[in-house]
Amino acid sequence: MGNVVFYRKYRPQNFESVTGQDAIVKTLANAILNNKIAHAYLFTGPRGTGKTSLARIFAKAINCQNRNNKEFEPCNKCQSCLEINDGSSLDVIEFDAATNTGIDDIRALQDNAKIKPVNNKYKIYIIDEAHQLSKSAYGALLKILEEPPEYIIFILATTDPEKMLKTILSRVQRFDFKKILVDDIVKKLEGVLKKEQIEYELAALNLIAKESDGGMRDAESMLGQITTMSKKVTVEVVENIIGGVNQNKIASFVDLLIAKDNKNLFQAISDLDNDGYNLEEFYKSLVEYMQNLLVIKVSSDLASLFKYEIADDFINILKNQADKTDIKFVKQALKCLINNQSYFGVVQNNRLPIEISVLEITEEQK
Ligand SMILES: Nc1ncnc2c1ncn2[C@@H]1O[C@H](COP(=O)(O)OP(=O)(O)OP(=O)(O)O)[C@@H](O)[C@H]1O
Ligand SMILES: [Mg+2]
Ligand SMILES: [Zn+2]
Structure with missing residues (x-):
């Protein structure tokens, strides 16, 4: 089966295969059909929702050598399309603002912008992590x-539009990407598995989709991880993986326990249940978590005991929670x-x- 990176292999190559961003696709398609192309766009939204993918599709479409005026899709066959697909195009420049922050990088960009496109109508700069551009970079861009x-x-693409300068915001046409719906993620995952001829349980895909919180890349990457571990994508395998990474859910559950917030605790239990989690597994993880909390409560030096099992981030969360509670409670x-x-x-009902434990834990100390 090998270690396939599904999210690269299945990156959408035309507008039609972009999921869940219909309004944006429509507006961009119309701009292409009406030949009303702006000079600057801002694509904002959560991770892995299609910003870079759509930027490339748009770049392909407006430079496509086979496209006639009545179409908006790129052909994915002409030289220009192929070069953009394999990242070798001289006229579509991807610039990662997080790593190219130096003044030299920006000067190079400025100089480069003065040179006309080599083979194409447009020269397109896709600037990722645009909120990380330095002041001087913004100046040059403006x-x-x-x-x-x-x-x-x-x-410009960013997950963090609040950090963008107003002067830039006022000069761009802005598109807000949305989290992708669970059903849409499931559909794409199903498509991938059918192409790969890998068996699956639908409930397992649902679990992956929910876990990835609207991010298609995360979902595809989790799916890739699972297929390297197991011939079939089952609920059991997915739960094993999630169990390992999902300290987050347990940590916030424990926050609620410490706050004795019964209403939200019951809501959280119901959400877990509705989302298809195995509550008995969750319970076991909760016990383990509370045990770690107890150890830290005894002495935070003991954190080194489980530094191989728990990421540093979570050790800090545990330490914080330990500060907020007393040993008797734990x-x-x-x-x-x-x-x-x-x-x-x-x-009958897991x-x-x-629920009983929650009530007893929060009552005990009142
Ligand atoms: N709307 C979508 N429809 C279909 N696939 C998608 C979509 N969004 C993301 N993907 C999948 O996730 C991968 C990453 O998407 P992309 O690079 O476009 O995300 P992004 O929004 O630019 O994320 P980041 O903010 O992390 O840069 C793609 O290769 C594709 O497989
Ligand atoms: Mg991106
Ligand atoms: Zn083309």
Whole structure:
């Protein structure tokens, strides 16, 4: 099966295969059909929702040598399209603002912008992580934008539009990308697995989609990871993976326990259940987590005991939580959890053991 990077292999190559950004696709397609191309665009939105992909598709479409005036899709066959696809185009320049922050990089960009496109109508700069551009870089960019040569187009992409300068924001046409819906993610994952001829359980894909919180790249990357571990994509395998990475959910659950926020605790249990999590597994992870909290509560020096199992970030979260609670609370909570663990398998509804524990833990100390 090998280690396939699905999110590269299945990057959308035309507008039609972009999922969940219909309004943006439509506006860009119309701009192409009406030949109303702006000089600067801003693509903002969460990670892995299609900003870079759409920037490349747009660049391909406006430079495509086979496209006639009544079409908006790139052909993906002409020299220009192929060069953009393999990243060798001299007229589509991808610039990562996070790493190219030096004044030299910007001077190079400024000089480069003065040179007409080599083989194409437009020269397109795709600037990733645009919020990380330095002041001098912004200055240079604004200068170009004041009187942009006919052939120049900038597409700025960022997950963090709040950090962009107002002077830049006022000069760009802005598109806000949305998180991708669970169903849309599931559909794409299904398509990938069918092409790869890998078997799957639909519920497993649903779990992956929910876990990736609207980010298609995360979903595809988790799927890739799973297919290297298992011949079939099952709920069980997905849960194993999520269990390992999903300390986040447990950490926020424990926050709620410490805050004795029963309403949100019950809501969280219901959400986990509806999202298809195995509540018994969650419960076990919660016990483990509380045990770690107990250890840290005894002495934060003991964190080194589990530094191989828990990421540093989470050790810091644990330490924070330890500061907010006393050892008696943690001890009682663990006792409740252990006592009630035997209810699993006895009661029909797996929510019940957690709900009872929650009530006992939060009551105990009142
Ligand atoms: N809307 C989408 N439709 C289909 N696939 C998508 C979509 N968005 C992302 N993907 C998948 O995720 C991968 C990464 O997408 P892309 O690079 O376009 O995300 P991005 O929004 O630029 O993310 P980042 O903010 O991290 O740069 C793509 O190769 C593709 O497989
Ligand atoms: Mg990107
Ligand atoms: Zn083409």
